[in-house]
Amino acid sequence: xxxxxxxxxxxxxxxxxxxxxxxxxxxxxxxxxxxxxxxxxxxxxxxxxxxxxxxxxxxxxxxxxxxxxxxxxxxxxxxxxxxxxxxxxxxxxxxxxxxxxxxxxxxxxxxxxxxxxxxxxxxxxxxxxxxxxxxxxxxxxxxx
Amino acid sequence: xxxxxxxxxxxxxxxxxxxxxxxxxxxxxxxxxxxxxxxxxxxxxxxxxxxxxxxxxxxxxxxxxxxxxxxxxxxxxxxxxxxxxxxxxxxxxxxxxxxxxxxxxxxxxxxxxxxxxxxxxxxxxxxxxxxxxxxxxxxxxxxxxxxxxxxxxxxxxxxxxxxxxxxxxxxxxxxxxxxxxxxxxxxxxxxxxxxxxxxxxxxxxxxxxxxxxxxxxxxxxxxxxxxxxxxxxxxxxxxxxxxxxxxxxxxxxxxxxxxxxxxxxxxxxxxxxxxxxxxxxxxxxxxxxxxxxxxxxxxxxxxxxxxxxxxxxxxxxxxxxxxxxxxxxxxxxxxxxxxxxxxxxxxxxxxxxxxxxxxxxxxxxxxxxxxxxxxxxxxxxxxxxxxxxxxxxxxxxxxxxxxxxxxxxxxxxxxxxxxxxxxxxxxxxxxxxxxxxxxxxxxxxxxxxxxxxxxxx
Numbered sequence: 001x002x003x004x005x006x007x008x009x010x011x012x013x014x015x016x017x018x019x020x021x022x023x024x025x026x027x028x029x030x031x032x033x034x035x036x037x038x039x040x041x042x043x044x045x046x047x048x049x050x051x052x053x054x055x056x057x058x059x060x061x062x063x064x065x066x067x068x069x070x071x072x073x074x075x076x077x078x079x080x081x082x083x084x085x086x087x088x089x090x091x092x093x094x095x096x097x098x099x100x101x102x103x104x105x106x107x108x109x110x111x112x113x114x115x116x117x118x119x120x121x122x123x124x125x126x127x128x129x130x131x132x133x134x135x136x137x138x139x140x141x142x143x144x
Numbered sequence: 145x146x147x148x149x150x151x152x153x154x155x156x157x158x159x160x161x162x163x164x165x166x167x168x169x170x171x172x173x174x175x176x177x178x179x180x181x182x183x184x185x186x187x188x189x190x191x192x193x194x195x196x197x198x199x200x201x202x203x204x205x206x207x208x209x210x211x212x213x214x215x216x217x218x219x220x221x222x223x224x225x226x227x228x229x230x231x232x233x234x235x236x237x238x239x240x241x242x243x244x245x246x247x248x249x250x251x252x253x254x255x256x257x258x259x260x261x262x263x264x265x266x267x268x269x270x271x272x273x274x275x276x277x278x279x280x281x282x283x284x285x286x287x288x289x290x291x292x293x294x295x296x297x298x299x300x301x302x303x304x305x306x307x308x309x310x311x312x313x314x315x316x317x318x319x320x321x322x323x324x325x326x327x328x329x330x331x332x333x334x335x336x337x338x339x340x341x342x343x344x345x346x347x348x349x350x351x352x353x354x355x356x357x358x359x360x361x362x363x364x365x366x367x368x369x370x371x372x373x374x375x376x377x378x379x380x381x382x383x384x385x386x387x388x389x390x391x392x393x394x395x396x397x398x399x400x401x402x403x404x405x406x407x408x409x410x411x412x413x414x415x416x417x418x419x420x421x422x423x424x425x426x427x428x429x430x431x432x433x434x435x436x437x438x439x440x441x442x443x444x445x446x447x448x449x450x451x452x453x454x455x456x457x458x459x460x461x462x463x464x465x466x467x468x469x470x471x472x473x474x475x476x477x478x479x480x481x482x483x484x485x486x487x488x489x490x491x492x493x494x495x496x497x498x499x500x501x502x503x504x505x506x507x508x509x510x511x512x513x514x515x516x517x518x519x520x521x522x523x524x525x526x527x528x529x530x531x532x533x534x535x536x537x538x539x540x541x542x543x544x545x546x547x548x549x550x551x552x553x554x555x556x557x558x559x560x561x562x563x564x565x566x567x568x569x570x571x572x573x574x575x576x577x578x579x580x581x582x583x584x585x586x587x588x589x590x591x592x593x594x595x596x597x598x599x600x601x
Binding site: 007008010011014015016040041070073077078080081107108110114115116117118120121123124125127144 | 162164189190191192196216217252253254255256308311312313315316321322323324363364367368370371374390391392528529530531532533534558559561562565601
């Protein structure tokens with residue numbers, strides 16, 4: 001396992017929850033990013049005609065992941081897009097985490113894309129990032 | 145707890161409530177300045193911070209304001225439009241009508257609206273709400289008297305809204321969204337009208353009359369306002385010495401600078417939601433006219449009412465001015481209320497409650513007892529009992545769409561997985577919920593409305 005995610009059934013009755021895991025914080029971010037991408041649309045049906053490079057920093061890993069996922073939701077509405085992929089790197093330098101990511105996707109088009117849920121935001125309900133000893137895990141509930 | 149918690153439910157409804165409701169209504173009862181009771185309506189279920197179905201009133205001088213008590217989708221609400229058409233008129237052209245509605249009212253992930261706004265226009269929408277729409281030709285002046293607060297809440301200051309909220313909202317006017325939001329064509333049959341006098345006064349005359357129900361809110365704009373101020377309040381709470389049991393209950397004193405800033409930003413989002421439903425109404429009228437020929441006015445497409453179910457408002461009660469939070473709960477003022485338009489001073493305020501897309505919805509009216517018992521509040525819908533993931537395991541969207549077609553309900557959906565998540569079995573029986581509020585005397589039944597066509601995001 002480098003990164004993975006699974007949707008959780010009984011946490012958010014009216015919304016959607018997922019648990020992401022990774023061997024490292026960077027892999028954890030990749031797992032959570034993929035979970036959010038797949039919550040909104042099937043990425044295999046989304047092309048790569050729109051990109052946005054994003055850099056974010058924070059001393060706290062938990063705050064940085066929340067901010068990054070929220071940024072994805074923001075661009076979904078602000079640019080009217082869904083995502084195919086979002087490759088990223090995460091590094092710890094000079095006392096803070098730096099995330100460099102690229103959101104890649106296409107304008108919403110329900111004729112060709114399999115659209116799923118219109119995520120309105122990332123919530124703090126049961127939100128956590130933890131190191132389990134062998135890997136990293138995050139629990140995220142999104143409002144739809 | 146500073147006050148007791150009071151949940152409105154029959155034994156059946158109580159059993160169907162998830163345990164989160166009980167924890168959350170208890171947490172709400174501990175918030176500073178709360179008055180009388182922390183209330184939960186019978187459609188209550190777990191929410192962020194407050195339960196959905198939660199009602200709580202706070203003293204404006206000593207109490208708090210909380211985005212968790214309003215909901216992320218500020219002024220998510222219901223609108224009902226009547227027509228002079230009957231089922232016999234519509235049935236032969238239902239497929240064409242639903243296609244036309246689906247084409248004109250954008251729905252689903254990231255869908256943009258047809259109204260192109262400048263930043264200045266959006267500022268005007270934030271301040272003027274549905275009034276701006278009517279002035280631009282999206283609706284009729286008489287619509288405004290049939291919208292809560294005339295479609296415009298005063299005290300909305302666009303300078304309290306972030307650039308991010310503006311960017312998210314500027315292309316979304318006139319869009320449905322997804323989740324449990326919908327546009328539904330319904331039938332009012334004689335055998336489902338419970339109060340024909342009140343129904344007739346509200347324009348619901350039965351005889352298989354066609355009506356249209358809209359459920360949506362302030363979309364990404366309102367959510368961004370809530371997210372922005374949850375961050376502000378998380379820091380402000382330390383300064384004001386407030387601690388809460390759940391981060392989603394973050395709050396600030398209502399009279400504090402942070403509290404007042406959120407209140408004015410929330411009012412901007414509320415006005416945007418009124419405007420959103422007004423533009424959708426305009427497109428619904430256009431669609432009906434395109435399919436049936438006569439103009440919307442000739443088809444009798446008058447607004448019955450538009451009411452918020454996610455909002456906080458200052459209202460006067462015997463205790464004084466209170467900030468009433470309603471989250472998944474509807475204002476239900478009785479005939480005696482001077483806050484209502486003259487149109488509703490004999491009937492009481494219309495209350496529109498949406499059921500699942502497979503069952504019925506209800507038109508109710510508020511009572512003076514609601515004003516005395518529940519800060520003028522009642523239920524808003526049926527309430528979920530099953531998670532989205534579980535619902536999708538039980539039925540596929542295409543299968544559900546086919547089953548509903550066989551039962552005479554035509555569904556157009558952007559997302560088939562989203563459709564499966566909204567299956568009727570994932571919700572409480574709305575009739576049980578309605579019976580509860582009627583028996584409690586906080587609302588009176590007028591009519592049950594049966595779906596024949598549904599647009600989902």
